[in-house]
Amino acid sequence: MEKYCFGIDVGGTTIKCGLFDTEGTVLDKWEIPTRMEENGSHILPDVAETVLAKIAEKGIAKEEVAGVGIGIPGPVNEAGEVPVAVNLHWGYVHIVKELGALTGLKVKAGNDANVAALGELWKGGGAGCQDMIMVTLGTGVGGGIILGGKILAGAHGAAGEIGHAHVKDNMEEACNCGNHGCLEQLASATGIANLAKKALSASEKPSLMRKAKNVSAKTVFDAVKEGDELAIQVAAEFGNYLGKALAVFSAVVDPEIIVIGGGVSKAGPVLLDYVTGPFREHCFPPCRDTRFALATLGNDAGIYGAAKMLL
Amino acid sequence: MEKYCFGIDVGGTTIKCGLFDTEGTVLDKWEIPTRMEENGSHILPDVAETVLAKIAEKGIAKEEVAGVGIGIPGPVNEAGEVPVAVNLHWGYVHIVKELGALTGLKVKAGNDANVAALGELWKGGGAGCQDMIMVTLGTGVGGGIILGGKILAGAHGAAGEIGHAHVKDNMEEACNCGNHGCLEQLASATGIANLAKKALSASEKPSLMRKAKNVSAKTVFDAVKEGDELAIQVAAEFGNYLGKALAVFSAVVDPEIIVIGGGVSKAGPVLLDYVTGPFREHCFPPCRDTRFALATLGNDAGIYGAAKMLL
Numbered sequence: 001m002e003k004y005c006f007g008i009d010v011g012g013t014t015i016k017c018g019l020f021d022t023e024g025t026v027l028d029k030w031e032i033p034t035r036m037e038e039n040g041s042h043i044l045p046d047v048a049e050t051v052l053a054k055i056a057e058k059g060i061a062k063e064e065v066a067g068v069g070i071g072i073p074g075p076v077n078e079a080g081e082v083p084v085a086v087n088l089h090w091g092y093v094h095i096v097k098e099l100g101a102l103t104g105l106k107v108k109a110g111n112d113a114n115v116a117a118l119g120e121l122w123k124g125g126g127a128g129c130q131d132m133i134m135v136t137l138g139t140g141v142g143g144g145i146i147l148g149g150k151i152l153a154g155a156h157g158a159a160g161e162i163g164h165a166h167v168k169d170n171m172e173e174a175c176n177c178g179n180h181g182c183l184e185q186l187a188s189a190t191g192i193a194n195l196a197k198k199a200l201s202a203s204e205k206p207s208l209m210r211k212a213k214n215v216s217a218k219t220v221f222d223a224v225k226e227g228d229e230l231a232i233q234v235a236a237e238f239g240n241y242l243g244k245a246l247a248v249f250s251a252v253v254d255p256e257i258i259v260i261g262g263g264v265s266k267a268g269p270v271l272l273d274y275v276t277g278p279f280r281e282h283c284f285p286p287c288r289d290t291r292f293a294l295a296t297l298g299n300d301a302g303i304y305g306a307a308k309m310l311l
Numbered sequence: 312m313e314k315y316c317f318g319i320d321v322g323g324t325t326i327k328c329g330l331f332d333t334e335g336t337v338l339d340k341w342e343i344p345t346r347m348e349e350n351g352s353h354i355l356p357d358v359a360e361t362v363l364a365k366i367a368e369k370g371i372a373k374e375e376v377a378g379v380g381i382g383i384p385g386p387v388n389e390a391g392e393v394p395v396a397v398n399l400h401w402g403y404v405h406i407v408k409e410l411g412a413l414t415g416l417k418v419k420a421g422n423d424a425n426v427a428a429l430g431e432l433w434k435g436g437g438a439g440c441q442d443m444i445m446v447t448l449g450t451g452v453g454g455g456i457i458l459g460g461k462i463l464a465g466a467h468g469a470a471g472e473i474g475h476a477h478v479k480d481n482m483e484e485a486c487n488c489g490n491h492g493c494l495e496q497l498a499s500a501t502g503i504a505n506l507a508k509k510a511l512s513a514s515e516k517p518s519l520m521r522k523a524k525n526v527s528a529k530t531v532f533d534a535v536k537e538g539d540e541l542a543i544q545v546a547a548e549f550g551n552y553l554g555k556a557l558a559v560f561s562a563v564v565d566p567e568i569i570v571i572g573g574g575v576s577k578a579g580p581v582l583l584d585y586v587t588g589p590f591r592e593h594c595f596p597p598c599r600d601t602r603f604a605l606a607t608l609g610n611d612a613g614i615y616g617a618a619k620m621l622l
Contacts, residue, residue: 075597131466134561145563154459155442156597164595165562177596212553231470244477247560251476252444252456253561254465284475285488286386288465 002066003308006051006105007119009071009112010034012087015047018303019054020192022066022311024123028054029303040088044095048102067106069306070095071115075157080109083157108309112302114151116261117144119305125293126258133246133255134295135162136265137217140176141184141191145253151309156284164189167245187242192217196234205230220221220266239274247273247283248292261295269294313377316621317362317378317416318430320382320423320613321345323398330365333377333622335434339365340614351399359413378417381406382426382618387470391420412590423613424506425462425471427572428455430616435592436604438572444557444566445606446473448528448575451487452495452502457565462620474499478556498553500575503528507545516541532578552587553597557586558594567599572606580605 002022009016019028020086021237032050035042054060072095074085080096108282110263112120117126117134124133136142141163145152152159163177163184164177171181185191196215200207207230208223210213220238246258258279265271272292280288297304313333320327323345329340343361346353358381362379365371383406385396391407404421421429428437428445437443441460447453452474456463463470474495475488482492496502507526511518518541519534520526531549534542558570569590576582583603591599 030612112515147458147463152564155567155601156565158561158595158597159565161565161595165559166593167559179593179596181593233614246475248478248556248559249563250469251472252470252560253463253469254467254472256466282477282490282492284469284472285490286469290466 001064003064004060005066005307006054006066006068006236007303007305007307008047008051008072009115010043010047010088010176011112012073015043016299016303016309017047017050017054018300019058020304020307023274024304024311026300026303026309028058029300032240034088036089040085040090044089044093045102049100051103051105051252053191062104064298065105067108067116067310068099068103069309070099070109071108071112071302071306072109073112076109076111076153077157078153080107082109097274105309110151110153110306111144111157111308113142114144114153115305115309116301117146117160117259117305118144118151118308119297119301120259120261120295121149122303122308124301125261125295126257127280128158129256131255132257132259133162133249133253134160134259134261135242135246136262136295137188138262139189142262148251162245162249165245167241168180183241183245187238187245189217189262192234192238192264196220196231196236198276199230199234199237203230207231217264218267221270224267224270235274239277243275243278247279247287250279250287254287255259255290257291259292259293259295259303265294312375314375315371316377316582316618317365317379318359318614318616319362319379320426321354321358321399321618322423323384324579326354326361327610328358328361328365329611329618330369331618335615335619335622337611337614339369340611345399346371347400350508351396351401354399355404355410357414359410362414362416363385371383373415376416378419378621379410379414380426380620381418381420382423382613382617383420384423385393385419387422388468389464391418393490394418417621421462421464421617421620422455422471423469424453425455425464427453427618427619428457428570428616429462429619430473430560430608430612430614431572431606432457432460433572434615435608435612436572436606437568438479440567441567442564443471443568443570444560445471445556445562445570446553446573446608447573448499448571449573450500451549452499452532453573458564463589473556473560476556476559478552494552494556498549498556500528503531503545503575506548507531507542510545510548514541518542528575532581535578535581546585551589554586554589555593558590558598561598561601562595566575566601568604570603570604570606572612576605
C-alpha cells in the first residue's frame with residue numbers, strides 16, 4: 001500500500017526535498033546543492049540518489065512510495081518533457097523517463113511556479129478550493145493556473161506565464177522575455193522598486209523611502225505602513241497594474257480564489273488592499289466576489305505541490 | 312447501445328435542434344420558436360416535447376439516445392444550474408434536473424458561447440485540437456475556453472467571458488456590463504462600427520465607408536478589401552485591441568489554437584491578418600506559433616457543441 005511520496009523542488013542553487021505521507025504531512029525535509037556543471041547532467045542522478053538514500057534510511061519499501069514529484073524552473077509539458085531549461089543549463093530532458101529509470105519509481109514533473117501553485121491549493125492559501133490563479137511576486141512575476149485541482153500546463157508549457165501578459169503600451173524598457181510592457185516589469189519586486197525610483201525622482205515630496213540606500217519593494221510597503229504619501233502612491237500604481245491584469249485573467253478562467261505569494265507578499269494583508277480595489281472595479285461583475293488570499297507555505301510550496309502531483 | 316444524441320441551442324427567438332449520430336453526423340436539423348411568455352417557463356417543456364416527438368417520428372428507442380445537450384444564453388455551472396438568464400426571462404433553473412425529468416434522458420447544459428466553442432473544436436475551425444480559445448465577434452464579443460477537450464465553466468460560470476476583459480483605460484462610454492473599456496466595446500461588430508464612425512469624423516480623407524448609410528463592421532472590411540486607407544486604419548485599430556487581448560489570454564491558458572467566429576468573421580481571412588500581427592508582437596515568445604483559424608460551423612456550432620457534451 002502506498003504510504004509515502006517525495007516532493008522535489010529544483011532551484012538554481014539548491015534542490016529542496018520533502019518526504020510526505022499521503023495525507024500531506026511532511027515527515028522529513030532537506031536540501032542538496034544544485035550542481036550546474038556539465039550542463040546540469042548531475043541534477044537528476046543527484047535527486048535519484050538522495051531519494052533512494054532516504055528510502056534506505058527510513059526502511060521504506062519501494063511499493064510504499066507513490067512516486068516522486070519534481071518541479072523544474074522551465075517549461076514542462078504534460079508528459080514531463082522539458083524542451084530547454086536555461087537556468088539549469090539543460091537542453092531537452094525527458095524528466096519522467098530519466099528520473100523514473102534512475103529511481104524505479106513513478107515520476108511526475110511540472111514547471112516550478114505551477115507546482116508551487118498546486119502546493120498552495122493543497123495545503124496553503126488556496127486550501128479547500130479547486131480553481132485558482134496563483135501569482136508569485138518575486139524578482140519576476142510567476143504564476144500558476146489550477147483548474148479542477150490540476151495544474152494547467154498549456155500547449156507550449158506556457159500556461160500561467162502571467163508575468164508576461166502585456167499590460168502597458170509604449171514602454172521603452174524591455175522585459176527579460178524581450179517584449180515591452182509585461183506585468184513583470186511593473187508588479188515584480190524589481191518593478192515596484194522601479195516605480196518607486198521614478199516617483200521619487202519625479203517629485204520633491206519628502207518620503208521615508210528617500211532614507212533607503214537601495215529602494216526595494218520592502219522599502220515601499222514599510223513606508224506605506226507608516227502612512228508615507230509617496231509610497232502609498234507607488235503601492236496604488238502597482239495595485240492598479242496587478243488588479244486590472246487579474247481582472248482580465250478572471251474573465252478568461254474565472255477562478256474561485258486568487259492567491260498572492262513570493263517575496264513581495266511578505267508585506268502582508270496591506271498588499272491585498274491595493275490589489276482588490278482595482279480588481280473589483282475592472283472585473284466582469286459576476287466575478288466581483290472572487291476571493292483573495294496570501295500564500296502561506298513560503299519556500300515549501302514547491303515540495304508540497306510536487307508531492308501532490310502523485311496523489 | 313447508444314447511437315444518437317440531441318444538440319439544442321436556445322436563442323432569444325428560436326431554439327435550434329439537431330439529431331446527431333455518435334460520430335457527429337447531423338441526421339436531422341430543425342427549429343422551434345422560443346416562447347418567452349410566463350417567464351420563459353415553456354422553454355424546457357417545448358424542448359422536451361420536440362425531442363420526444365423526434366424520437367417517436369424516427370422510431371428510436373430511448374436506450375439508443377446518449378442524451379440531450381443544451382446551450383443557454385446565460386451563465387451555467389458545471390452541475391447544469393442557471394442562477395439567472397436575463398435573455399430568457401429566467402430566474403434560477405436547474406436545467407439538468409428539469410429537462411431530465413421531462414424527457415427521461417440524460418441532460419448536460421452549458422453557456423451558449425461555451426457550447427458553440429466546443430462545437431467548433433469538435434467539427435469546426437478547431438477540429439483535431441484539445442485546447443482552444445474561441446472568440447465570437449457579433450453584436451457583442453463572446454468567448455469559450457476549451458481545455459483538454461472540455462468546456463471551462465469557471466467558478467461563477469464566467470470563464471470565457473473575454474468580451475468583458477478590460478482593454479482600454481479612461482473610456483467614457485459604458486459597456487452593457489456596466490464597466491468601461493471592455494474588449495466588447497472595441498472589437499464587436501458594434502465596436503468596429505464605432506471605431507469607423509470616429510475615424511470618419513476625425514478625418515477629411517475620402518473613404519468608401521462614407522457611402523454607407525449605416526457604417527457597419529461589414530462596411531469596414533468590404534472597404535479594406537478595396538484598399539481603402541481609412542478602413543485599413545480602422546481594421547488595424549480593431550486588430551490591435553483584439554490581438555493584444557488574445558496575447559494576454561494566451562499567457563493565462565496557452566491554447567493550441569485560437570478560433571474566431573461570429574458575424575464579423577464573415578470578412579474572411581483578411582480579418583486574421585489584422586489580429587495575428589499584434590498577437591505575435593505582444594504574446595509570451597514561446598506562444599508565437601499559436602495557430603489561428605476562422606470558425607466554420609456558423610450558426611450550427613451550438614447544436615454540434617451541445618451534442619458533443621454528451622459524447
